[in-house]
Amino acid sequence: MRLIFRLGIAGVAAYVFMPVLRDIAAVDPMGSVVAGLGAAVAAIGYVTA
Numbered sequence: 001m002r003l004i005f006r007l008g009i010a011g012v013a014a015y016v017f018m019p020v021l022r023d024i025a026a027v028d029p030m031g032s033v034v035a036g037l038g039a040a041v042a043a044i045g046y047v048t049a
Contacts, residue, residue, distance in 0.1 A: 003047070010043040 017039055025032035 006047045010047050014039065014043060 021032050021036055021039075024035050
């Protein structure tokens with residue numbers, strides 16, 4: 001049950017973070033890739049902790 005809850009939290013965080021990634025991509029495409037990878041690593045770390 002805790003895993004489902006954590007997946008839900010990570011999903012909401014990803015949905016909220018998407019506009020930030022779009023704004024970064026408008027200025028610096030490589031920065032958007034790095035920010036997206038960082039967000040993915042943080043989400044995986046949160047879900048598996």
